[in-house]
Amino acid sequence: MDLDAALVRALQEDGRASVQTLAARLGQPRAAVSRRLRAMLADGTVRVIAAVDPAVLGQHVLAHVSIRTDGAVEPIAEQLRRLDETVLVSAVGGTHGIVTEVRLGSMAALHELLARIRALPGVAGISTLIYSAVVKGFFVSHLRAPVRIDATDASLVEELQRDGRQSLRALGETVRLSPSAVATRLDRLTGSGVITVRAVEARGLTRRQLSMGVGLTLTADDDAVLTALAAWPDVDFAARTIGRFDAVATLVQPSAGALHESLERIRSLPGVAGLETWLHLAVVKEDYTRTLRPVVTA
Numbered sequence: 001m002d003l004d005a006a007l008v009r010a011l012q013e014d015g016r017a018s019v020q021t022l023a024a025r026l027g028q029p030r031a032a033v034s035r036r037l038r039a040m041l042a043d044g045t046v047r048v049i050a051a052v053d054p055a056v057l058g059q060h061v062l063a064h065v066s067i068r069t070d071g072a073v074e075p076i077a078e079q080l081r082r083l084d085e086t087v088l089v090s091a092v093g094g095t096h097g098i099v100t101e102v103r104l105g106s107m108a109a110l111h112e113l114l115a116r117i118r119a120l121p122g123v124a125g126i127s128t129l130i131y132s133a134v135v136k137g138f139f140v141s142h143l144r145a146p147v148r149i150d151a152t153d154a155s156l157v158e159e160l161q162r163d164g165r166q167s168l169r170a171l172g173e174t175v176r177l178s179p180s181a182v183a184t185r186l187d188r189l190t191g192s193g194v195i196t197v198r199a200v201e202a203r204g205l206t207r208r209q210l211s212m213g214v215g216l217t218l219t220a221d222d223d224a225v226l227t228a229l230a231a232w233p234d235v236d237f238a239a240r241t242i243g244r245f246d247a248v249a250t251l252v253q254p255s256a257g258a259l260h261e262s263l264e265r266i267r268s269l270p271g272v273a274g275l276e277t278w279l280h281l282a283v284v285k286e287d288y289t290r291t292l293r294p295v296v297t298a
Contacts, residue, residue, distance in 0.1 A: 003028060003036055004208065005254070008046055009233055011199035015048040015164045016186075041165075045202055050160035050195045051288035056149075059103040061110050062131040064241070064248060065117065066096040066278075070124040073097040079120055081285040085113055089285040092213065094278030096127070099213060129215075129243035136230040137237040147192045152177065156185055157195055161289035164197040201252070203283055209252050211236070211280040212259050214266060215245035222271035234262050245276070 006026050010017060019037065023030040040046045054062065069076055073091050080089045080100050088101040104110050110128075117126055155175050159166060168179035168186075175182065189195045203211035218225055229238040229249050237250040249266070253259045266272060 002254075003032070004040065004045070007033065007036060007040070008199055008201050011046065011048055012201075013198070015050075015197040015199050045208060047200045047202075048164040048197065049162070049200060049289065050157055050164050050197045052157060052195055053193055054103055056194055057103075058105045061104045061107055062134065062239075063102050063104075063110055064129040064131065064239075065100050065102060065114070066127045066129075067098040067100070067117065068095070068124040068126070069097040069122050071122045076120055076122050077284045080117070083113075085109075086285060087288055088283070090280045091282045091284060092278040093281055095276070096278065099278060099280075127244060129241040129245060129248060131239045132242050133226075133240040135226050135238050135240065136235060137239065147188065147194055149189075149194065153185060153189060156182065157189065160195065160197060200286060200288075203252060203280060209254055210256065210259055211283070212251045212253075212263075213278045213280065214249045214251060214263070215276045216247040216249065216266070216272055217274040218246040219271050219273045221246075225269050225271045228269055229266070232262075232265070234258070 003026070007022065010022050010025055014021075017025075019030055019034045022037070023033040026033060041048070054060070067076065077089050077091055077098055080086050080098065083102075085102045085104055086100050087103055088099075090099050091097065092099050102110070102113060104113060114126065114128060117123060152175050156171060159171055159174050168182045171177075172179050172182045177185070190197065201209060203209045216225070226238055226240060226247060229235045229247075234251055234253055235249050236252045238247065239249075240247050251259055251262045253262055263275070263277065266275060
């Protein structure tokens with residue numbers, strides 16, 4: 001059993017699960033789980049953070065932009081990293097040199113952002129995919145019911161965006177509430193789908209895990225393919241898209257051989273007519289933290 005991989009998967013389902021709960025789920029000694037968790041958090045292998053549902057933030061347009069470059073990719077990636085609209089910026093190997101994921105409030109805002117990206121020095125061309133439905137990923141919309149969010153909720157979420165595993169006592173000291181009152185607010189925010197608290201694993205050639213993007217061409221509007229991808233533990237993200245692909249997915253595996261096996265599984269799915277891949281060489285930005293202002297969610 002790969003304890004680190006199993007621990008990350010468990011934290012991706014519940015980032016605030018106690019060490020005792022994690023140990024019981026993994027069938028491992030509590031001390032071993034605690035030691036590995038502390039080590040991975042300390043060296044940056046994994047972060048546990050809160051993400052606000054995009055719908056709460058008014059971010060109704062989610063898109064994937066592939067960028068061809070004329071020259072080095074690092075200067076362009078750095079400029080993309082500074083943009084508030086980007087949640088992911090990654091240097092990749094493939095037809096394009098960079099991919100970025102963006103979240104905006106409207107199609108007009110997306111068109112304006114794409115014009116800004118095209119105008120960056122060194123950008124030779126871009127190709128854009130619109131996410132029509134995200135079926136697996138950190139920012140899948142789970143908003144279930146209207147929720148009134150006050151200034152204390154906003155402060156609590158900001159603390160969880162810095163460290164999603166802070167204790168109830170530590171959170172309470174920051175927002176000036178008792179641990180039980182903090183727990184009640186957390187249950188309301190997570191239960192209604194306003195926030196998700198889960199692990200984000202560092203990926204790239206210098207990390208423990210390799211990550212590969214996959215663009216799929218489907219023979220039909222095949223929900224079965226997306227359902228299968230969402231169920232596989234090696235698929236970190238999957239979405240139905242509008243653009244040159246019908247769907248995209250992100251694979252995470254510890255080796256090139258394991259990535260190859262995952263691709264073979266995808267190729268063998270009924271309804272998959274073709275695919276294109278890009279290897280994430282260096283993730284420059286992966287940041288889902290956003291300020292949550294007091295509002296009533298719709």
